[in-house]
Amino acid sequence: MSSNNLPQEYPLRNVQARFDYKLFNPNGKLSDSWLQNQYQRLSIQTTDVPLGQLPLAQLPLPLPIPSSRDSRNRKRIRNGREFPGEEGYEKESTDSGDEMLISDTDSNSQISNQGGFNSRDNSLAHPPKRRLTTSALSDISSNNLSFNQDQTTIDIQRQTNSDHNIITTGQLPRTPNVMNSPSHTPVSDFEEEQPQQLPLPSPSASPVQSVDTKTPVYDQVENQIIRIPNTQNEFLDTLIKLSGYLNERNQTHLVYKLLQNVNRSSLSSLNCLIHNSLKRDLISNFPLEITLQILSYLDHKTLLSISSVCKSWSEIINNNSIWIGLLKRDKFITDEKIIHQELSNSKELIKEWGSTTSGVKINLAETLYKKRYTIYKRWMNPTYQPKRISVPVTGHGSKVVTCLQHDDDKIVTGVDDKSIIIYSTKTGELLRVLDGHEGGVWALKYTGNTLVTGSTDRTVRVWNIKTGKCTHVFRGHTSTIRCLDIIHPAIIGKDLNGDDIIFPQFPLLVTGSRDHNINVWKLPICNEDEDDNDIDENIEERVFDSNEADNPYLITVLSGHTDSVRSVSGYGNIIISGSYDSTVRVWDLLNNGQCRYVLKGHQHKVYSTAIDFSSKTCFSGSMDSNINIWNFETGKLLKTLEGHSSLVGLLNLQDGVLVSAAADTTLRIWDPKTGESLTKLKGHTGAITCFEHDGFRVVSGSDRMLKLWDVKDGKCTRDLLTDVTGNIWQVRIDYKRCVAAVQRLADDDENETFIEILDFSEPYHKNNDNDNNNNNNNT
Template sequence: LPDFIRTFDELPATLQSYTIFQLLRRAPLPVLQTLNQVIEPSLRRDFLSDLPPELGAYILGFIDARTLCRVSLVSRAWKRLVDGDALPRVWKDKLEADGLWVGDGSDEQEALDLARGYKDDLFLQRWRAGVWDEQPSPFPPVHVKPAYKALYRRRVLTRHNWKSGTPTRTSFPSSTPVAGAPNTNTGNHVVTCLQFDTDKVVSASDDNTISVFDMKSGTVRANLAGHIGGVWALQYSGNVLVSGSTDRTVRVWDLDTLKCTHAFVGHTSTVRCLQIVEPENVNPDPHGPPVWQPAFPLIVTGSRDFSLRVWKLPMPGKDRDYLPDLSELENEVDPASLNPYHLRHLTGHTQAVRALAAKGNTLVSGSYDMDVRVWDISSGRVRHILRGHTQKVYSVVYDHVRKQCASGSMDGTVRLWSTETGECKAVLEGHTSLVGLLGLTHRNLVSAAADWTLRIWDPVTGACRHSLAAHQGAITCFQHDEHKVISGSDGTLKMWDVKTGEFVRDLLTNLTGVWQVSFDERFCVAAVSRNGRSEFEILDF
């Protein structure tokens, strides 16, 4: 046998193969089984698992999404690599390659929400935990791996449904009374504000009321009464709602108890715009202690009395209520000075403040005096007065990432301004009438005008990417994301493709008018007028 082995070693490869072949032909089954157990592991190679994870992810990046799903079924090792247990790059790269990645930080947050199984509102969690109290409470972070595969699946399905799916439609009147309460609503009022979440729809109108509807059934939960003038500004976060009215007051409501907890007096004319300002961590060191600007949540309000006011946002159930007798304050020179929640009075505009936008410690306001002002919220100091418009300013947006803002005016132009230097970076021309609405996302600036068109602009260069023309009247409302624009006018609600600028389809038709529209990844809610009555339409995609 040793001589045979030595002879075998000296044979050329072809004769070695022939010799083994002849031996295998003569070997019984048990011997072949033993040889198989020895040979098979030597021949089996998992090339993906043998590579560094980064290289494996790079290779998988060339595979389409459907094949990736099949690859994840091959083995546990491949599933870990594809689904991102070891490296989250595969589906994240696929989101970017297929144009489904936004890039403004919302992608990571949505992927984390999907991993948790619920939508996480860090602002509310921090606020309720007392992070911004005088004696801050610790807020331990929760570590969850983002679910990028689930995010990819959701975005592909929702984009398809929005473009060609048939949504489930729910309609209900805006004038439905609360059970057991008289109906004082005539049903033909203007819906001035609209906001919703998966649980409820909240609207305000010019008939002095704020209504809360059940998102699923459309039944009215409550009509919040307290204002004695039309409500033209509204925003809620969690269970805290803030409203501004022609009665010159700002009210804070507890949406859990459906009661008004605070009434702020100080403005001497209509409160036309407001915003809840959430503190931003401005510490560039992610491992260092947070540095919050502003130091705690605020309310900023703009009025037709030419001024803005800054208030501390009270938390119902935690901060004491403030409901003064308004008649006793009528003779006060500045009734806001008696309010413990009033912080600053921002003056300087010489006509009505029509629009505002805020982020962190920066506030931008637009006025009928044709000026745009940039304010430091914490100090109330004016950083810049931006002059250039030749008619009233109706809309502003603030781009905190690029340190710039945009303003729309009755002069038919949109202007881009640097909030750092105060210079006008670009004049965006093309509209022929009042630019009353502006919207901003990470990649696009959208304007809507009374000339029946919307325009999509590059927020960096100011170049016009698309002009959206199909409406037959002034644009009354719109909202957009990185993929679509939903706009209302002339009795129709239309959808447009942001990338191509093409008209996609009518979502609603045969309407008298469209007051407001709002949408998220699944739902579109519109306040419309039909045959002289105001109604709500919910489209579930």
Template structure:
């Protein structure tokens, strides 16, 4: 490369002029920045016309001057524009710019040449005027006349800007000396208030026309504020008139101050308004009666007089004082204000309100803010708060379960808590339940698995489990009970002569229905059949247990509980429904004699509900209401408080009804049919509220839990619905064959079909994981609780025969925090 060759490269924008120019404004750092000034202007000083009791000081004496100067200034600008004087307009613009960018000095004691109140100063101390009436409280172009009494003499200063009606006043020798001295100090300033006549003539007179000319001259001059350094560091004598600090003044209104002697002859006729004016004037006079001799007294006088200002002008006074404060002091004030404005938004609230506020937060947020301080930790470490969160997040929705879990927390705290002993057990319970739910939905987590072989090649028709036992019914007339913890077979219940197709237990009492047309009651602790109920003439296809529940309030506001004792309802292919009183069996019962009775002499039989014309396929009961679905394509509503009378026959399905669900609180029920639809009914009125469409085949399964309605169909899909509106929330697709079983708890859905057992996130409506990957046959039944999934599955062996297993998946393993 030739280094001597001149480069043809042209640097971009090299000849372009700079568009922006940096200019340091307000080097001293005082409170005069343009943005802050504009922001402060929003604290408007413009006030409505008020009586003196609210706005004690007026600016009426400034009004005429302001209007005159403004008019003449406008007329002058108009004359120059008409004459084509562009230079003049440009100078005006430059002056305005200089006004905006001007700044204060570092001196703590400054005197602006535009000050309009010239007071007598001795030893660095300002003496306020003692004139009986204040005629101006605003910092404006015009200035008022004040009388200043000094020891031994009386002098009056005439301030420029006063209208022509104000009289000329003589100034004594001492006063002239003082005025001349002050005028010499500010002679270099070109502020609006400049114009004090320095003529030493004892009969010095300034008329209003001369004053107006001086004011107009000053409007055309650039302003350059000067400072007066005071070694005594005393308060500033006058308010500066730097344009950047001068805020817009309110339009003066008619002064409420009238003659002091008006209506003296008739004091009793004073109006409240005039009385307030007079009292305020008297209070001001009392505060100004004595001349402050120290700075402390001066500060005290200013403090008392400031109470007569309106709120807007109190802000104005504070702002003006802050304008004269250096950066170091402003920094100190900022820290004090910041600390004083701090509020404990949570700790200062009543505990009831604090709990209400915290109830809207999620667990992660609560844990974060509990680390703010000990007080917040104590508030958040509350049993009621975390119990409510357990219910809101659907981790535990039953109040009784929460009470049971918290009744003995020794094991809970030792296994699931690593924090000090003062942590609330309800918070640890929430942590435990949330961790277990997260494990369910985490594909990487491997639950503890137990596989139990026990039924041969028989089909498991029904399944139920709890913390201690797993109970299964099959189509070969046996009922088997396994240990939930180990999977070991503990009992085999024999007695039925046909396959078991319906089963449910309550506490220690197990109820089974069979193809032998009988209903049997078993003591699960002993494995003995205690009762045999006969009366149905065909297979018991479905059953339900109704436990005592609150169904309303009586006239005295007391809870109405029904039924008084648990009831058993059974549905059969004989078209009928039987209602029985359920025997409650004790675990320690021995040598029980089996009760076996027919329908006519059975004391446990309460009612026989007839009306369906085909097989009863589904039953759902709560309180006094029974919902039945039948192959006759109808849904019937039965009221046990009305002797089991059929209240409504719900007709709307076009084919067999296979599934039902009830929402007692909202007085609605749901039914799924072979016509691939789901109907929502009002069981109080019998009205069909809505038809849910979307499935393309038999809707054989329905489940409503904690405000979540899930349907499963033979079209290999599941759907999640909003039971209140009927809106479809999610479609769950992934199975390759008809759904044979499913269960959900509002947070998660487990569904089974041929060779598949899948888990879904019910809140998001998404597929989470496959729970079993080695299933080679069908999934007969599946049941879940918060910690376990129990499924009856079929595997094909080497002889190409199916073999049934019970699979137990446990997600509740105690965490090893040390690792």
């Protein structure tokens, strides 16, 4: 049967072998041809270096006299006679009296692997001491060496005048490599780059020392072999010590030669030993600073996994700085003050979110990361049901909630029927009702214990939240206060001395009105440290009430707009205002409130603005469906963001993410630096009435819908409320809660306004069963 007709069950019959190996001897030692060729390439281009050009610390060691089993014809010298079969050694005098102890080893020795010391009593022999004159260090030759037993030294004479020429010209002798069989490998050179004439260093610089011709002094190498080994252990100890005088290349060669004489079983054991020796514990062996830098690129799951490998890794990863850096990198907490505040309350943090494993050292920063990450995953888990509190807006029926703000303790709402209502965030309990305005409240903002409100009654009022008392009434606007902002002191640049420029020096209040003007006030701060027990609500405090003319808190009036001011955004010394006159104006408070630029580019009313002080840019949304990006330092229009098909009534810039909401039922996520449209959020069936985002999630409200979106993928994660029957008036979020003002059917089947509190921050240990039921294994 021909090879072409072979059955299909032998598909590799005609495939040529890729590797070749054979048993070199009956003892089962392996000789791989391909490995031999690779080793040959390492030395094929090397050059034999004269011993005189080597650093003394790298001179070759004395080798034993070759045995009679050497394949080359040499003369053996024993007891003063020459024996055939080994080369003879000759002695010649030199011009210089300086001599050095050195071996007679040729750099390309062809001694057989089976060769060794000549037999003497215990089968071990000590090679005779030899000397090499310094004048002959550079022209050593293996063809005219002689051994003199009486002198017990070896003197090497220059061969011919041509040898001297080789030294002076820098040409190096080259000894042919023997590669006729796998048992012969080239002996590598000692150095690839050598000076032509190397001066001898001082005796203290090298183990090889110069000696006097009359009083021989043994160098360190001679001291290692002066005593004849009597046992194999002593012989091995001597070899180990002598191997330290070889350079790295020749040490590799020595190991290679030894491994050639090892059987397969021993090679297998050595393979495991070498493999394990090559393993390195980088995490523990690196300096701590480098280790922490490497670990900072890992996510929390990887860190927790590798902390379980061993105790040393666990101790390194149990480091506050790693987890604080992870909190900032993942944007769970970016403010150092908030991190410090949460870590300072360690008892509560450990009690609610700490590990329950006994004997485990609790890391506070890791526990804080676990808390924030767990809460975030609850938001994004559609099956998780947050704690819900519904509070009816008592006495207001279905009135519109025009503005809302909240924190961990309180929820402050403004309603279009003159009142400001404050609720407890944790329980929903009604805390206070602030009365004083004579018209609907359309703007509010608070900082600390100080609340500011603007109303259709054309006044601005300042309140003490703890006492519920109005402390100041600012008059001056001639129409409804439609928008306001509080500007806190901030670093806005450097002065000529390199010091920080901080502006303003105290908090400022900016109010925009339908009277076309913007007023800037010094904000009176209420006492932050006042204890609730010290408050006597029966004491009537005098209210500061003044008009524009004699009000010491009024700093300046910014005039220029020709229509209602709909939006104001401030930071540092810059105020950005948007108006129904289709323009955006830039005001500089450092320049007495002068208008820097009138930014023209919109075709219709401007409803919303945002500012990014660090990049010197501002954003404006208009009824013309566009969003403009401006450079407020130059007044230039940088880019127009197109995509919406109706009024862009809301803008929010947070953590490098710009989100817009429009009356076309959609929201869009933009890159504020490039203006690229990242995602379009579709799902609402009516105009977006309110939204807020924190860089992770977007919560948006429209008629009968309150939706949660994931910023990363732009997908709707869940409907937060499913029983809304009317409008969503306002919504605000933080990492713990979502607070919304909504309309839904009451007991009398009429729409009523409710404050809905959705809490995702129930402590882990209290909610462990609920989390497990919702498949929310977060850590």
